[in-house]
Amino acid sequence: MGATTIPAGTKWWSGGKSPFNVNYGKVMMWYFLMSDAFTFGAFLISYGTIRFSVNHWADPNQVFNSFPFAGHANLPLAFVSLMTFILIFSSVTMVLAVHEGHQMNRKGVEKYMILTIIGGLAFLGCQAWEWTHLLTGEHVAMLADGTLDVIPTTVKMNPWGVALSQEELMAALKNTPHDKLMAIANTMHHGAEHTAHQVSDSQLIEQIAASGIHATKTGPIAFGGYFFGITGFHGFHVFSGVVINIVMYIKTKLGHFDQRGHYEMIEKAGLYWHFVDLVWVFVFLCFHLV
Amino acid sequence: MQVQQDFPEVTFHPDHSGGTKKIWRIFWVLSxxxxxxxxxxxxxxxxxxxxxxFTILSTKIVIGVLTLAKAYYIVSVFMHLGDEIRNFIMTIIVPLVLFVWFIIAFLADGNSWKNLRNTDAGSRTNKVETEIKVPAQH
Structure with missing residues (x-):
């Protein structure tokens, strides 16, 4: 430190100097990330406002309780925890790549960039599974017209409302048309599909009621929009982060940073990547933990 | 320092000669x-x-505080903001302090909206639907 002597009366803010002792690119990356933090913050606060304004919101322990290849096992939080650890770990490999860059060790940077890219792709894969699971889910819910239907979680449908009492369920079953009753019965007996002419409505209602089915009212429609909107916006950041990391890996491999004499581009890509991890910490808090 | 000689405006560099011990320590703290x-x-x-x-709310607040602790470690150590000079840190952190007010104001607004709806803007007593615990389902 203090390698250069600074003359007395230096005008720090009149150009040609770095008052913050950071070069331009890194300063601008920080300010971009700050503005991005406001965007994410505004989304999450908007979500919080709507969530506080309704009497019932989806319980994350019910919405996010499945795990790939675990069938119908009830594993609340397990899969999103795995996603969180993947992202924390890829943040560690990123900071290790930056560290190797400071040491001008090209092989080390290459190794840790590859690991970071793999972590990012693993996270995106998990998110694709999570979205598919919600978008193709089959939940029996009572629609606004008082009939029952089998619906997934989308930006237009939210099956995660208040549970129906036994009386409400029986009343709703009586309103439900034949084809919907068939669909409900079929969600409970996978493999043994009924055909439309085999059974009467009353037999179906009896069968459905006897199965101890869990039916709910529909929940606030905003749930899907906020969930897919915010996790999608975050996922797009992860995707662009992976693309940036791949570009950085190629430039490292081609020796561009060795020619330049420093690995500062890796630091800037690293700032963006850590920010993506940082945002996930808050998305995880707002959607999955509380 | 042999690195970053081509940024003449940068007059000194943080010491990066340390090992990776701190990085791994922060990894364990975050985990x-x-x-x-x-x-x-x-x-x-x-x-x-x-x-x-009250217990539910305080537990959720504790989870929120732990999240802020994680954010502090990521920003300060992984993003090396802790190594920058103080004035630069302040230009990032001070605007973000606005979030304290955003969060309080908007969540209170949402809550007020709910109360107004439940009571028809204060013209009747609050009758919130009784919540029934839904068992896990698919």
Missing amino acids: VLTIVELGLGYFLYAKGTSLGD
């Missing part, structure tokens, strides 16, 4: 904080509605 958060999350799930509103 333990996440595990504690998950533990509290499972506590809320397992006890369900048997907990009082």
Whole structure:
């Protein structure tokens, strides 16, 4: 430190100097990330406002309780925890790549960039599974017209409302048309599909009621929009982060940073990547933990 | 320092000669904080509605504080903001302090909206639908 002597009366803010002792690119990356933090913050606060304004919101322990290849096992939080650890770990490999860059060790940077890219792709894969699971889910819910239907979680449908009492369920079953009753019965007996002419409505209602089915009212429609909107916006950041990391890996491999004499581009890509991890910490808090 | 000679405006560099010990230490700190958060999350799930509103709210606040601790470690150590000079740190952190007010104001607004709707803007007593605990389903 203090390698250069600074003359007395230096005008720090009149150009040609770095008052913050950071070069331009890194300063601008920080300010971009700050503005991005406001965007994410505004989304999450908007979500919080709507969530506080309704009497019932989806319980994350019910919405996010499945795990790939675990069938119908009830594993609340397990899969999103795995996603969180993947992202924390890829943040560690990123900071290790930056560290190797400071040491001008090209092989080390290459190794840790590859690991970071793999972590990012693993996270995106998990998110694709999570979205598919919600978008193709089959939940029996009572629609606004008082009939029952089998619906997934989308930006237009939210099956995660208040549970129906036994009386409400029986009343709703009586309103439900034949084809919907068939669909409900079929969600409970996978493999043994009924055909439309085999059974009467009353037999179906009896069968459905006897199965101890869990039916709910529909929940606030905003749930899907906020969930897919915010996790999608975050996922797009992860995707662009992976693309940036791949570009950085190629430039490292081609020796561009060795020619330049420093690995500062890796630091800037690293700032963006850590920010993506940082945002996930808050998305995880707002959607999955509380 | 042999690196970054072509940025003449940068007059000194933080010392990067240290090992990776600190990075791994922060990795474990982040992991333990996440595990504690998950533990509290499972506590809320397992006890369900048997907990009082106050206990639920305070547990959620504790989870939020732990999240802020994680954010501090990521920004300060992984993003090396802690190594920058103080004035630069302040230009990033001070605007973000606005979030304190955003969060208080908007959540209070949402809550007020709910109360107004439940009471027809104060013209009747609050009759919130009684919540029934839904068992896990698919």
